[in-house]
Amino acid sequence: MVDADDTPLPPRNLATQRRALWLLVCAVAVILALESWQVWRNYQNAFASARSDVGNIALAAAQHADDAIKEADSLLVSIRDRLEDQPLDQLDRPRVHRLLARQAALLPQLHGLFIYDRDGGWRVTDKSSDPPRASNADREYFQFHRQHAADVLHVGTVIESRSTQELIIPVSRRLEDRDGRFAGVLLATIRLQYFVDYYERFKLDARGAITLAQDDGTLMVRRPYVPAHVGTPLASSELFRQYVTQAPNGTALVRAMIDGRERLYAFQHLEGYPLVALAGISRSDILASWRQDMLRSVTVVGLIIVGMLIFGFSLLREIRAGERSAAALRLAHDELHLLTLKDSLTGLGNRRQFDNLLPVELARAQRNAQSLSLLMIDIDHFKAYNDHYGHPAGDRCLQAVAGVVASAARRPGDLAARYGGEEMVLLLPNCDEIGAQRVAATVQERLQVLEVAHATSPFGRITVSLGIAVQPPGQSPPPQPADLLASADAALYRAKHLGRNRTHPPPETDALQDRSGLP
Secondary structure: OOOHHHOOOOHHHHHHHHHHHHHHHHHHHHHHHHHHHHHHHHHHHHHHHHHHHHHHHHHHHHHHHHHHHHHHHHHHHHHHHHHOOOOHHHOOHHHHHHHHHHHHHHOOOEEEEEEEEOOOEEEEEOOOOOOOOOEOOOOHHHHHHHHOOOOOOEEOOOEEOOOOOOEEEEEEEEEEOOOOOEEEEEEEEEEHHHHHHHHHOOOOOOOOEEEEEEOOOEEEEEEOOOHHHOOOEOOOOHHHHHHHOOOOEEEEEEEOOOOOOEEEEEEEEOOOOOEEEEEEEEHHHHHHHHHHHHHHHHHHHHHHHHHHHHHHHHHHHHHHHHHHHHHHHHHHHHHHHHHHHEOOOOOOEOHHHHHHHHHHHHHHHHHHOOOEEEEEEEEOOHHHHHHHHOHHHHHHHHHHHHHHHHHHOOOOOOEEEEEEOOEEEEEEEOOOHHHHHHHHHHHHHHHHHHOOEOOOOOOOEOOEEEEEEEEOOOOOOOOOHHHHHHHHHHHHHHHHHOOOOOEEOOHHHHHHHHHHOOO
C-alpha cells in the first residue's frame, strides 16, 4: 500500500507549485505596496490639509488684529483732526469727554480713549473719572512719542490699565502744538480679552494654539489663555529664530517653547504693524484621524491578505494532495505493471517481459549493427530433485539458481528472466559469442561455488545446462525472435544430450567443431 503523503512529487509539479506560491507572494506584496503607498498619501494629505487649515486660522487672526488696530488708528486720527490747533490746556473738557465716550462706544475692542499733555498728565478720557494725580509719563509709548517726532502709529506692549486694572494693548499717536513741538499723546487702548474671546471661537482642540506676538518675539496674547504667559519672550524659540524672522508668512513643524508640544504652526506678519499672528495644530491631532483611517484600512487589508493566504495555502494543499494521489496512483500502476513483468517466485523477469523485450532488442541490434546473444538455461535433473527433496525445496533451489543467473546480468540492458518451469534465459544486447561464453562460464562458476546438494544427480550437486544463440550484426534477411529462440533451444538440447552440466555454443560454431574433429 502506497502512502500518498510519502510519495515524491514530479519535478514539473513542484515547479508549478513554486510558481503558484510565488504568484501568491507577489499578489500579497503588491497589495501591501499599494496599501503602504495609500497610507503614505493619506499621511501627506493629512499634513497638507492641516497646513491649509492652520494657515487660514493664522490669516484670520492676523486680519482680525489688523482690523482692530486699524479701526483704533482711524479713530485716533479723526479725534486728532478735531483737536487740531487747540492747545490742550484750553480744551473744552466736558465736550471732548462726550466726544471720546461716543467714539469709544463705536468700537467693541476699545478699552478707552485718552489724551495726555506733554508732561504725561491726564487731560481728557472717555472714563467718567480720572485717577488722582495720574501721570503716564513713565509709559513706554509716552517715551516713544516724546523721543520720536515722526507721525506714526505706535503699538506698544501689553500693560495693565491704571484705571481698570485690565490688560490692554496701547495704540497711540503723537500730539504737537502749532510750532511742531511735542504736546502730548493721544491713546486708544484695546482690551486683551477682545482677542481672547475671538480666538476661543475657532474650532481647535485643547492642544491647539493661537498667538499674537510682536515682531521682536514678545508674546501679547495666546490661546489657551494664561495671564502669566503675557510678555513671555519667544525670540529664542526655534519657530522665531528659523522661520518667523525669515519670511512674511509660512509654516513649520516645531516644538512649542511654552508647553513643549510639537505643532504644525502657520505665521502671518501684519502689514504696517510690528505684529505677527501664529496658529498651531498639534501633530498628534493632525494624525489622529489618519491613524484611525490607517488602522481601519490595515485591518481590512490584513483580513484580505490572511484570507488570501488561507485560501492560497489551502488550494496549494489540495493541489499537492491531488498530485500526490495522482503520483501514488501512477506509482501503484507502475508497481502493478512491474509485477506483471516479474516472476513472483524467483524475482526474475517473467515470460511476458522476455517476449516483449526480445523483438525490441533484435530490431535495435539490427538497426545499430550490433550483436545480440541469448542464453537459455535449464536446471539438470530438476524433476528428480523435486521428487527427492519436495516442492518447497525445489522452490528454494529455483530461487538460488535465479540469484546466480541474475548476478550474471551485470549491465543495465541485460535481462535475466524465467522462461518456464526450471528454464531461464539471459538476453544480452551488444554482446558477441565470446562475451556470451564468458557470461555462461560465470554462471557455471558461481553455481559451483554455491554447491547446492543434489543426491539423485550424477554430479552430486545442482548443475545447469546452457545453450547459446548469437545474432551477428548485419545479417540478411533480419532474423525473427522465433529463429533466435529456436537456435538457443537447439544449443541447449545438444548440451543436455551431450551429458548436461555444460554450455553448448551456437549451431554454427558447433558445425565448425564437428568438421574440424574437435570435441
